[in-house]
Amino acid sequence: MATATYDKIATTTLGSAASSITFSSIAASWTDLRLVVTGRQIYSSINYGSMKLIFNSDSGSNYSYTRIYGNGSSASSSSATSQTYLYGGYFADAPTGNAMTSLFVADIFSYAGSTYKTILCNSSVDENGSGATDSRVGLWRSTSAITSINISGGDGNIDAGTTATLYGILKA
Numbered sequence: 288m289a290t291a292t293y294d295k296i297a298t299t300t301l302g303s304a305a306s307s308i309t310f311s312s313i314a315a316s317w318t319d320l321r322l323v324v325t326g327r328q329i330y331s332s333i334n335y336g337s338m339k340l341i342f343n344s345d346s347g348s349n350y351s352y353t354r355i356y357g358n359g360s361s362a363s364s365s366s367a368t369s370q371t372y373l374y375g376g377y378f379a380d381a382p383t384g385n386a387m388t389s390l391f392v393a394d395i396f397s398y399a400g401s402t403y404k405t406i407l408c409n410s411s412v413d414e415n416g417s418g419a420t421d422s423r424v425g426l427w428r429s430t431s432a433i434t435s436i437n438i439s440g441g442d443g444n445i446d447a448g449t450t451a452t453l454y455g456i457l458k459a
Contacts (some may be wrong), residue, residue, distance in 0.1 A: 293456055294457070295452060298312065299435075301446070311331055319457030322392070323342070324391040325376065326449025327449065329444050330443040336377065336378050338438065341437040350369075350428070351368040352408075352426070357420055359419075390411045391408070406425040439452060
């Protein structure tokens with residue numbers, strides 16, 4: 288089996304809250320991409336928000352997903368098609384001053400290929416002793432190479448201190 292090589296393409300750490308983070312001008316130099324986001328959203332109450340991904344500014348009904356979710360006391364699953372963004376998973380919503388945080392990882396397979404794009408998303412939310420995890424597989428129904436990724440919080444701005452890093456993976 289070939290050894291995967293990770294190259295850090297770019298990292299953004301927000302100095303102040305923002306509505307989104309965008310990685311653009313992504314070269315077709317790797318086999319796959321990995322997006323890692325740690326942080327939270329700002330929202331009026333403690334809740335699990337959402338992480339939304341849009342590729343190449345495509346806000347058409349070209350995204351779908353299937354997911355499983357668990358929080359230690361319950362589990363659920365769902366799916367959706369014809370979405371205008373990829374609902375990538377849960378991301379912590381917390382009032383300012385709360386320590387709740389999230390880890391979000393999206394693996395984007397064959398991002399530069401000429402087939403539809405498959406995305407595996409995993410997220411975990413820490414609520415200072417409790418929390419939840421969400422795993423889903425997503426599909427972007429486009430044969431275009433991914434050259435930009437827009438990340439936004441579904442329920443509020445992304446909080447200051449949130450870090451997003453995009454990696455290119457060779458020979459995955």
